[in-house]
Amino acid sequence: MGGLTMNTRVNPDFEKELQKYGKGNWNECFHCGNCTAICPLSEDGFLFPRNSIRTLQMGLEKKLETSIEPWLCYYCGDCSETCPRDANPGELMMALRRYLTTRYDWTGLSKKFYTSAVWEYAAIAIIALLVIVSFLVFLPLRPDAALMVNESGGVMINSLVAGVSPDRFVTLIEYGDWLMAVIVGGLLITNIFNMYYKTIIADKTVKIPLSAYFKEFWQLIYNFVTQASFSKCEKRSYWLGHLLLMTGYTIMFIIVVVFLPYFQIEEVVPVWHWQRLLGYYATFGILFFLGIVIFQRLRKNPITMKFSHASDWIFIIMLALTTLTGIILHIFRLAGMVEATYYTYIIHLAVLVPMIVIEVPFSKWSHLAYRPFAIYFSKLKLATLKEKSVRKLAPAIS
Amino acid sequence: MDATKNNKSKLKLAIYWGAACGGCCVSVLDVHEHLYDIVAAADLVFWPIALDTKYKDVEAMEDDFIDITLFNGAVRNSENEHMAHLLRQKSKILVAYGSCAHLGGIPGLANLSDKKELFNRVYLESESTMNSEQIFPQTKTEVKEGILELPEFYNDVRALNQVTDVDFYIPGCPPTSDRLLEVFTAIVSGSELPPKGSVIGAQMKPLCDECERKKSDKKQVKKFLRPWEVIDDGETCFIEQGLICLGPATRAGCGYRCIKGNAPCRGCYGPTPDIIDPGAKMMSAIATAIDSNDPDEILEIIDSIEDPAGTFYRVSVPAALFRKKIVENNVEVKIT
Amino acid sequence: MEEKRIGVYVCWCGTNIAMMVDVKDVSKEMEKLPGVVLAKNYKYMCSDPGQDMIIKDIKKYNLDRIVVAACSPRIHEITFRNALENAGLNPYMLQMANISEQDSWVHTDRIEATRKAKSLVAAAIRRVIHHKPLKKRIVNVHPNTLIIGGGVAGMSAALELSEAGKKSFLIEKSDQLGGTAAKLKLSFPYLNDVVNDISNLIKRVEKSEHIQVILNAEVQEIHGFIGNFNGIVKTTDEKEYSIEFGNTIVATGLKSFDAGKLKNYGYWKYSEVITSIEFELLVKQGVVVNKKGIVPENIAIIHCAGSRNENYNNYCSRTCCMSALKYANQLRNLLPDANIFEMYADMRTFGRGCEELYTSTSRKGIMFLMFDQRAELPLIKEDERGNGVVIEFKELLSGEEIQVPADLVILMVGMEAHENAKSVSHLSGISMDSNGFFIEKHPKLDPVATTTDGVYVVGSCQAPKDIPDSVSQAKAAVARILATILRGTVEVEVTTAEINADICCGCQFCISVCPYGANSFDAANDVSVVNEVLCKGCGTCATACPSGAISTKHFTDEQILSQIEGLMAKVHELEELETN
């Protein structure tokens, strides 16, 4: 008992604290183990997700803060469905992911956003306003904008702004993209490092050999691209939908941030052009899945959609708005409606920018990064544990 | 006995001494002047201690020639056995007289060892012996004058009834002369004899019945003592003082002479009726009286019983269920 | 020796015996043994046709002894004894050979099992030759009852007897009735107020004309036997009562486990640590404070204090889990904002309403923490960060080493046998288990009687119990007693010891050997005598008797020795048969 630290002290109030991140009757849990039995991720001797529920009931926040497990869970909802006490272990994992996101974020903003929707709305509004104001003040519509239509009748989008050449406009937006990417990426990377610190470095029981970092690196990429762990959940259609969304979203993100000069061009390319095909795929992917999710969240069914945190809605709405404004923008442009194109472009950015700035490092979007890293980290741990042949203590993946 | 009664002639009496100390023969003499009555009523036809009658004289007798034979001593060797059979043949009534004939007696303690051990002890190892050539008694030894014969020493000692058919038993080491006289008088007077196999000259009840020491139900013992370890108060039951007294398991009839002499009973009058193993009952009683429920303490208390076989079967080893030494493959035998 | 006429019956027990033992071969062999008139085998000896066969044979062949080779005598000895009785034979002229539980069911080689059966049956045949008819004995029953212990169990028994108009003496050691239950405020699982219940019970007892309550009193002596006891009761002010009674109810109750023995809990050291008994007193007074007088914010309730632990008591005290849940509820009501921790080893909530109480309690914001009884107990030590104590242990469900802060710790102390149990056991002639609780006659089928006829054990002196169980047991015991009182007579043990006065010399080895005081010394005749009513027939005295004066009816030396002979004779016979 000598090694006890202050972290091991029970905290009955912690459960109330966590209720801000998700709704669950976690104190109802009497440890029957049904959740562990049904969870496709749990392995011999590993009480997944029961262990987390237990730790929460005792209020061992430090212990929870250092756990990878919540990231391994894809919230298929089987555990919550089989729970005889409606303790909703799946929602606990969800809440823990939100909680962990705030714990990884060193700025403290994430916590503000997750625990207060007002804060999040305000932040979004401010950034959106900044975008709109920047355009209206620094990049106003040129007086002869009505002329900016090309032979095919599409609006020449890069030439709409007064006093800036089309090439320069694209470069300017690209710079903006890069600036945003650096800030957001910097925050995200430091947060991931924070996650690495908490889950790996702080865990004195494992010492990971350097070779393992290289040997297991493919896991990071593979899981990011395929979300293979998600497919372990019984509802594979859900995984497919999510994959559609993720790929669409990522494609758009890469195109917009990395290949903007090739994407945002004056001429309107033919329908079968790669640029438009990718765009349509992404739009379809995002909208299709979002449609399902919105429908399910409104119906509060299946169980995984029963409780919607404010952050869930914000993310969905922002993503939907971004997509919709993108579609409208596209239509206006094809229709040669110059002014409408310009203002829709501003609105599109006024939705897109805050979404990325807020969601990527501080909120729900970040799971896109944390999940593959969590799998990577757990593989690293597993590698060492295998060496120590105490595999039973390992997290629930293989 | 009818024959004896009808015949006006005197009874023919024989007394034989087998493996014994001689005390039994002496006990016959202990009747003192009553010996005259005996001699008046009976002719002593064979009595090696007193008369010069040869074995061949006995062999020459007709069967059932002797009315009563008092056979004292156990059967240790071929001579004893031969005489047992011979006297059985020549006697109407064969009486096992004294503890040795009755139960094997003190010589029976030799059954805790076997012949080889006894010979080694006696002819090689005993402190006063020098026998570098390792000479042991032989049944036949050639000397210049011819062949010398010795009886064969058996591996075990037997009670008389283990060799031949016995009519009655008169127990005791030795039997008290009074009892002998009573029995003798009864036979001479022609009163009805008890059924064959009876123990006569002793009672059904154990010795405690006559013993006048104070007895209570406090038979709980923390340590068993040997007589020299106790200052006997002269009036309390020996067992209650921690001494092992075989009185409760031994027939009365001796007049509790040992106890009167402040010595615990050694059981020479033999067990009470219907007892199939003479020492087992007393062993059971004594163990039950151990005042402890703790296995270690029980062992410690039992340790204070120096020699259970010699204590509970002092005069009765040959008559016991385990009447002699058993040679197991792996067991080292301690001779006590 | 007159001719014995023995009938031997070998049971197939369907295929239970027949498949492993060649029953036909067994009965054929047995027919050859001396004294055996007939040997039969039959599918189900215990069935009505089976029994009828015995009854008819007894009459037809004039059998005087019966051997049944079937199942354990513990199952069907009574059945076949009744059959013998129905045929007009003394029921004790029966001997059973167990060729089922101790042969066919435990062996795999049919030849061996058959051989064993032959030897067991042959032994039974040898034994039955020496059986003697035994007579039933009947004694009168005194209608009064002695009840030792004035707790809920004792009072319930007294009231039940009083209902039937039968007198009882209720002996209580302390100066008031009520026992442990009188110390309680609420009862589980319904959290009813027991204070009123108990005081009503006491009032009813005090009012009853059939109950003589003697307070501050202890029973000094009990003599006699079922139906005919007499005893002496003495009060602390030296008043002596000499009483007569036909039955005894022992309801001496419990003693709480001494919390001081648990080193890890520092009961004497920390003013925050109290026992469940002390807590009951606190809630009865309506003020929950620790010994420093501070209203607690963090309250730990530690289950199994001294129970279910090989270093203390191995057994479960049965009521502590439920009491602990009751406390959690009481505390939640009294101190709505306090943190309450239930630290348990296993949650045992059987019985009506109990699991429900656990469920509802678990929804009241109470933290349930599990510790491992087999490992070291939780350690209570001073809290370096606060005023109270902190409890350190490895929480079993999570595997985490944790600390629980507490400014009130309630130890759920278990029940132990009353310190008087030993003397009461000697007085009344009942057995105690290794924990000091009284042993009932049969753990399943006779849970209130004891091996001493006419003495019953009720309540927590028999094993840890809650109130309703104690009351049921008390009333069950009274039902048994009333049956004997109404009949007016009882049958007593037949297979007792007997002393042959022609051999007994009065050495008195047998007196202290008897656990029931059945043997006594008759100084006038200088012999020991057996009170056959007290004797239970264990035979210990017969084996301790150095002269062989004592024998145990139906288990005589002769019977057992011939059984050994029979057993082994068959072994040798078969062995020799094989070697030739």
Place this chain on the structure above:
Amino acid sequence: MSKDPTIVAFLCNWCSYTGADLAGTSRMKYNSNIRVIRVMCSGRIGPTFVLKAFREGADGVLICGCHPGDCHYHEGNYKCLRRFHLLQKYVSQLGMDKDRIRLEWISASEGKEFAELVNNFSNKIKEIGKSKVRKTMEEWT
């Protein structure tokens, strides 16, 4: 398998005999060379029975009673224990391996333990070998 040693067991009615019955009702298997004699209490078992069993040819004698403190008749088992130790000392004096006599406590619930005990004891007796008691006592040499 007549070469197998023969074991005579004395079991008390309340605990050990019931335990042996339980082994049967639970269909546990054990060596068939054991022959049981039921007595009411282990306190009834004395040296005479044990010696008699050997005298009749038993190779081992097993005595079972209730666990200490659980005796149906209070302390019969302790009395058995005392006699057992003295008896062991006595038989060793006569040269018999004292391990041929064994005393164990078997409760009514210990069917498994009983079956194991029988196997274990009969192995022990096999190790010691067949008893020579009966033969020795019948020999006159």
